[in-house]
Amino acid sequence: MDRIQVRGGNRLNGQIRISGAKNAALPLMVASLLTDEPLTLASVPRLTDIAQLGEILAGLGVQIEQQPQATGSGSIGHTLKLHASTIASTEAPYDLVRKMRASFLVIGPLVARCHGAKVSLPGGCAIGTRPVDLHLKGLEAMGTEIELSDGYVIARAPKGLHGARISFPFVSVGATENLLMAAALARGTTVLENAATEPEITDLVHCLQAMGARITGTGTRTLTIEGVDRLKGASHTVLPDRIETGTYVMAVAAAGGEVELTETRADLIEAVIPLLRDAGVSIIPTAKGIKVSRNGAHYTGVDVTTEPYPGFPTDLQAQLMALMCTANGVSRITETIFENRFMHAPELTRMGADITIEHQTAVVRGVERLRGAPVMATDLRASVSLIIAGLAAEGETTVNRVYHLDRGFERIEEKLSAVGADIRRTKG
Ligand code: UD1
Numbered sequence: 001m002d003r004i005q006v007r008g009g010n011r012l013n014g015q016i017r018i019s020g021a022k023n024a025a026l027p028l029m030v031a032s033l034l035t036d037e038p039l040t041l042a043s044v045p046r047l048t049d050i051a052q053l054g055e056i057l058a059g060l061g062v063q064i065e066q067q068p069q070a071t072g073s074g075s076i077g078h079t080l081k082l083h084a085s086t087i088a089s090t091e092a093p094y095d096l097v098r099k100m101r102a103s104f105l106v107i108g109p110l111v112a113r114c115h116g117a118k119v120s121l122p123g124g125c126a127i128g129t130r131p132v133d134l135h136l137k138g139l140e141a142m143g144t145e146i147e148l149s150d151g152y153v154i155a156r157a158p159k160g161l162h163g164a165r166i167s168f169p170f171v172s173v174g175a176t177e178n179l180l181m182a183a184a185l186a187r188g189t190t191v192l193e194n195a196a197t198e199p200e201i202t203d204l205v206h207c208l209q210a211m212g213a214r215i216t217g218t219g220t221r222t223l224t225i226e227g228v229d230r231l232k233g234a235s236h237t238v239l240p241d242r243i244e245t246g247t248y249v250m251a252v253a254a255a256g257g258e259v260e261l262t263e264t265r266a267d268l269i270e271a272v273i274p275l276l277r278d279a280g281v282s283i284i285p286t287a288k289g290i291k292v293s294r295n296g297a298h299y300t301g302v303d304v305t306t307e308p309y310p311g312f313p314t315d316l317q318a319q320l321m322a323l324m325c326t327a328n329g330v331s332r333i334t335e336t337i338f339e340n341r342f343m344h345a346p347e348l349t350r351m352g353a354d355i356t357i358e359h360q361t362a363v364v365r366g367v368e369r370l371r372g373a374p375v376m377a378t379d380l381r382a383s384v385s386l387i388i389a390g391l392a393a394e395g396e397t398t399v400n401r402v403y404h405l406d407r408g409f410e411r412i413e414e415k416l417s418a419v420g421a422d423i424r425r426t427k428g
Contacts (some may be wrong), residue, residue, distance in 0.1 A: 006390030007422035011257035014419040018264035019045040019410040020238035024200040032082035033109035037233030045410040060089030094120035108182030120213040134175035159203040171308040183225035186214040198309040210234035242268035250319040252280040254392040258293035301331035318385035326416030327366040344382035347375040372397040
């Protein structure tokens with residue numbers, strides 16, 4: 001298994017190009033199931049999650065062609081042309097779906113287009129129980145019979161889907177995406193209340209609209225979808241990855257230095273900027289993206305609670321915790337989206353951090369410095385928090401089980417070493 005070794009202490013200086021958003025690219029790829037015409041997606045990051053979803057879609061009959069990215073992007077990203085001229089199979093098997101929760105998104109489009117599907121219950125990061133009840137209740141409200149059998153969901157809608165008013169009891173990104181795609185081809189009007197408003201949802205809405213879907217309420221908690229008989233092909237560019245953007249902001253804040261993050265936008269991390277400015281980190285929007293700097297001055301602890309967008313994202317909670325380990329004073333970090341999402345805390349403690357978990361809150365008492373240690377990546381975002389901690393630590397940190405990292409961060413060692421980090425991958 002590959003490992004990443006980081007020798008801390010180097011300041012970071014230069015530019016880092018931000019990739020297209022993984023969490024936008026995945027549902028956009030699934031949207032290709034809704035039409036028999038090609039869907040072309042530019043700025044898709046090269047990640048194992050993308051490749052794995054590609055495998056699932058190929059098994060359903062989608063032809064996928066990779067095209068080189070526009071000039072100037074180096075080895076970052078690629079363009080995918082996805083063509084589901086016919087659906088060859090409506091079954092997504094356990095072996096593929098278990099690796100990634102987002103693959104469950106195929107169920108809505110398959111039922112909408114083919115009136116049935118058999119999809120394994122999903123796996124993904126080990127961050128607590130992550131049911132799919134909201135996805136299934138929504139599909140039932142739209143006329144689907146659901147049967148659970150041997151770890152599979154068998155969905156049947158012999159008469160096709162019809163519109164429905166669906167009110168989510170709490171915000172779910174995945175359920176909003178699944179039902180949005182299903183509703184695009186349903187008969188009549190669907191209203192999704194208490195829908196997610198994450199930028200990745202808005203990106204999906206824009207792509208579906210380009211494919212001919214009739215959706216209003218974009219960016220609000222109520223989405224109204226007038227189903228159409230068929231959707232057509234389209235070309236769409238994936239929006240920049242706000243989680244990768246926020247991650248590098250915290251990496252620069254932790255290590256010190258000055259880095260411009262390019263091909264991204266400050267508005268995507270609106271909840272992060274004032275918080276880090278309060279902590280003492282300089283963040284300035286530029287024509288190309290965002291400039292982050294911390295030169296010498298120390299930074300102070302902040303309190304934060306994770307929330308659905310536009311609140312502070314759970315996907316940046318681990319990275320913020322790594323940064324706060326060496327802040328002046330105490331930080332209280334409360335996780336409200338997922339249970340069991342503090343698995344990085346014991347690993348950070350191995351590096352000398354002072355963290356106590358009290359129910360949903362991690363109390364981080366800043367220490368003078370962290371010390372490098374062998375640590376274990378437990379999930380995607382936790383693994384990158386250990387790299388951030390390693391950049392700020394004294395000595396060498398070895399992060400084991402980095403396959404988690406490869407699911408979500410494109411060419412992280414290259415991007416960090418280009419700005420001066422001492423980081424390398426050991427194959428094995
Ligand atoms: C997506 C993101 C993930 C991010 C999360 C929250 C992708 C591919 N993944 O995950 O990176 O951390 O949003 O911003 O975009 N829940 C239920 N029943 C359901 C669905 C969800 O109880 O049917 C719960 C989950 O267990 C979790 C919460 O709702 O506690 C939020 O989950 P959700 O927003 O659905 O996350 P994902 O779409 O899986």
